[in-house]
Every structure is written in structure tokens, then in C-alpha cells.
Amino acid sequence: MRDPASPLRDAPVRGDLAPALYQAAVALGRTRNADEVVRVAITEIQRAAGVEAIALYVLDAERDGLVLKSSAGPTLSLTERARVLPLRDAGPVARAIRDQEVVALPVAEHPTGELRTAFAEHGFSSVTVVPVAGQHQTLGVLYLAGRDGHALSPEESALVLAIGGLVGVALENASLSERLLAQQERLRALAGGVLQAREEEARRIAHELHDDTGQILAGLHITLDELVRQVPGHPEVFRRLHEELDRVEAQLRRLSRELRPTLLDDLGLVPAIEWLARGVTERMGIPVTIDAPEHRLAPAVETALYRIVQEALSNATRHGAPSRIAVEIRPDGRHVRASVRDDGKGFDVAAAWARRGDRGLGLIGMRERAAALGGTVEIRSSAGHGTELCVLLPREPAT
Numbered sequence: 001m002r003d004p005a006s007p008l009r010d011a012p013v014r015g016d017l018a019p020a021l022y023q024a025a026v027a028l029g030r031t032r033n034a035d036e037v038v039r040v041a042i043t044e045i046q047r048a049a050g051v052e053a054i055a056l057y058v059l060d061a062e063r064d065g066l067v068l069k070s071s072a073g074p075t076l077s078l079t080e081r082a083r084v085l086p087l088r089d090a091g092p093v094a095r096a097i098r099d100q101e102v103v104a105l106p107v108a109e110h111p112t113g114e115l116r117t118a119f120a121e122h123g124f125s126s127v128t129v130v131p132v133a134g135q136h137q138t139l140g141v142l143y144l145a146g147r148d149g150h151a152l153s154p155e156e157s158a159l160v161l162a163i164g165g166l167v168g169v170a171l172e173n174a175s176l177s178e179r180l181l182a183q184q185e186r187l188r189a190l191a192g193g194v195l196q197a198r199e200e201e202a203r204r205i206a207h208e209l210h211d212d213t214g215q216i217l218a219g220l221h222i223t224l225d226e227l228v229r230q231v232p233g234h235p236e237v238f239r240r241l242h243e244e245l246d247r248v249e250a251q252l253r254r255l256s257r258e259l260r261p262t263l264l265d266d267l268g269l270v271p272a273i274e275w276l277a278r279g280v281t282e283r284m285g286i287p288v289t290i291d292a293p294e295h296r297l298a299p300a301v302e303t304a305l306y307r308i309v310q311e312a313l314s315n316a317t318r319h320g321a322p323s324r325i326a327v328e329i330r331p332d333g334r335h336v337r338a339s340v341r342d343d344g345k346g347f348d349v350a351a352a353w354a355r356r357g358d359r360g361l362g363l364i365g366m367r368e369r370a371a372a373l374g375g376t377v378e379i380r381s382s383a384g385h386g387t388e389l390c391v392l393l394p395r396e397p398a399t
Contacts, residue, residue, distance in 0.1 A: 034174035038056055038070045041163050042055075043072060045163060052146055053122075055068055056069045056071070056132065057141050059138065060084075086112075093141050096130065100131050101131070102128060102129070102161055106125060107125055107126060107127055108120075119145055123147050125148070126145070128145075130160050132168045139168050205260075214252070217249045224241055224242060254279075261275060261306075268295075268302060272302075273306065273329075277290055286325060288324075289325075289327070290327050291327070291329070300397055301336065304393060315362055316342045320345050320346070320387060321345055322343050325342045332392070336393050338390075338393075340389045341386065345384065346386055346387055347383065347387065348383070349380070370393060373393050373394060374394050374397055376391070378390045
């Protein structure tokens with residue numbers, strides 16, 4: 001800081017900066033939006049410190065300098081001329097960053113010629129540089145410019161330095177949030193790719209089960225017919241063999257459709273879910289009602305909804321012992337909502353999410369499918385009161 005005997009120290013009493021520090025702290029506690037915290041900090045410092053212009057510059061390693069992020073007070077021409085500050089000739093900035101202290105000096109002593117000229121043209125006589133530090137490094141500086149030639153008092157400097165620290169925390173929080181969101185997007189894209197690869201593999205296996213294995217079984221039927229002609233006298237044995245082959249073929253056809261039903265690709269979501277419902281009713285004797293509009297959705301959305309409903313029906317019949325199940329699908333603006341409700345035994349949802357068994361993995365799989373498209377899965381259940389699974393997906397997921 002400048003010597004106390006400097007003319008800059010002949011300062012009148014200005015507004016108390018303590019409320020400015022409080023307001024910045026409140027803003028930081030209220031939101032993780034760095035822009036709001038910066039706006040509050042700049043506004044409150046400008047008001048309380050009585051400075052005409054204040055700007056936040058953040059360090060930019062690629063440009064080897066500081067880049068203007070936010071400002072208040074200076075005219076457009078000044079901010080345009082001072083949008084980027086090179087570190088090589090920003091003497092007070094380097095000192096503020098190096099020593100982590102507030103640095104004040106007259107405009108006439110500023111080492112950056114362009115800034116010195118710009119400040120002087122707008123009538124500013126003094127500048128104060130406040131470091132903005134994060135937890136592990138300095139992130140930038142606050143530039144304060146005034147026309148009265150008065151520097152901040154030691155108490156004011158300490159308060160402004162504290163406000164700079166809050167701005168630093170806000171900037172770090174914003175950076176962490178941006179990295180977290182980017183990581184989530186990468187994970188979502190990866191999950192979506194994995195799910196798509198699984199569906200393609202299921203389609204391939206289903207095709208082989210239906211076509212290739214079907215051809216083999218058809219060949220076995222023909223071979224049996226030839227044996228009947230060559231080895232007469234055992235018609236009952238060959239009849240039973242034909243029946244066993246028919247059962248194998250029916251089972252393979254069912255597995256093929258469960259892996260990847262051609263109905264889903266050819267006719268859409270509703271016919272495919274109706275086929276699932278008929279299967280549940282035929283095998284388990286549980287009526288399943290479907291209430292859904294007959295229109296196509298994006299292929300990825302149809303696949304996700306089909307798989308989620310398939311898993312929900314499987315969970316209900318395996319664990320819930322319901323007497324009836326209802327499936328409902330409805331458009332909701334830019335989203336589509338689906339629900340699967342049963343009147344079964346119900347279960348502890350929190351414990352099921354944490355479980356490592358089949359049900360836990362099934363629930364996690366449903367949630368991952370929805371999340372990969374930017375959607376959500378919610379389950380409501382309690383012992384003796386049935387279960388409702390609710391899905392919300394965008395109708396046109398981002399690619």
C-alpha cells in the first residue's frame with residue numbers, strides 16, 4: 001500500500017464497506033451463479049467505497065493477460081479499450097497478485113500507457129487493484145478507479161480484499177459447476193452410446209434367433225419327416241419330437257421378441273407394449289390395461305420407454321403379486337410422461353435403490369436409460385399399497 005503520508009490518504013469518510021461484504025456473502029450463500037455474486041459485489045463496492053468505476057478482470061493463461069468479465073461505471077469506450085490487459089506491463093496487477101494485497105496508485109504513475117491515457121481522458125485520478133483469490137490460486141483482480149484522488153483506508157482495503165475473496169469463491173464454484181456439467185454430459189453421451197450398442201446387439205441376436213435358428217429347426221422338422229418314412233412303426237415317438245421342436249421354436253420366437261420386438265421398429269411403441277401386456281396376461285393371468293395415444297415418438301424415446309415398461313412389468317409380476325396393472329403414456333408439452341401402476345404388495349423404495357440384487361439393478365438400469373435422454377424416473381411405493389413408476393422423457397432428446 002502507499003505511504004500513509006501520501007496525498008491519496010487525505011480521504012473523506014465514505015460509506016461503510018461492511019454492508020457490502022455482508023451483501024456479497026449473502027449473494028454467495030443464495031446462489032452458485034458467479035455472475036450474480038460479481039454483480040452484487042461490484043455494485044456494493046462502488047456504492048460504499050464511492051468509486052466511479054469498478055471492473056473485474058480474470059486471468060487468461062492463453063492470452064497471458066487479464067480479460068474483462070464485468071464492470072460498472074466506466075463508459076463503453078473505456079471498457080472497449082481496456083478489455084484485455086497484458087500481464088507484462090500491468091505493474092500494480094502483478095504486485096497485487098504476487099503479494100496478495102490491495103495496491104493503490106495515482107493514474108499518472110500507472111505503468112500501462114494505454115490504461116493511463118484512458119483513465120486520464122475520463123477524468124480518473126487514482127486506481128486501486130484488489131486481488132481476487134480462490135482457494136488455491138489467484139483468479140483475477142478488481143480494478144477500482146476514482147476521480148477524487150483518495151485511496152482506501154486500511155480498514156476499507158481489508159474489507160474490499162475480503163469481498164474479492166468472496167468473488168474468488170464464486171468464480172471457483174462456477175468453474176467447478178461447469179466442469180461437473182461437462183462431465184455429466186460426457187457420461188450421459190457415453191451411457192447413451194452404451195445403451196445404443198446394447199440395443200444393436202440385441203437386434204442382431206434377435207435376428208439370428210428368429211431367422212437362423214428358425215431355419216435350423218425347420219430343417220430338423222424335414223429330417224424327422226424323412227425318418228418317419230424310413231423308420232415306420234414309431235409314429236408316436238416322432239410326433240412327440242415334432243411337438244418338442246415346436247415348443248423350442250415358440251420359446252426362441254418369444255426370446256427373440258423380448259430381445260428386440262420387430263413390432264417396436266415396424267409399428268411403434270404402443271403395439272409393442274400391448275404385446276408385452278398380452279404376454280403378462282397369458283403367462284401370469286394378470287390383466288394389464290394400456291392407455292396411450294397411437295402416434296410415433298423418436299426411436300430413442302420409444303426404445304427407452306419400451307425397456308422401462310418391460311422392466312416395470314417384470315418387477316411387478318416377479319415381486320409384487322398384483323391383481324392388475326395399468327400402463328399410461330401421455331404427451332406433456334415437449335415431454336412424454338409414462339406410468340406403470342399396480343395394486344401389489346409394494347416395497348421400500350430407498351432400500352431397493354441401494355440393493356445390489358436383480359431389482360436394484362433393474363431400477364438403476366431404468367434410471368440410467370431415462371438419464372441418458374435427459375429424463376427422470378420416480379418410484380412411489382409402500383408396503384401394502386402397490387407401486388407406481390413415473391417416467392418423464394423429452395419427446396425430442398438432444399443428440
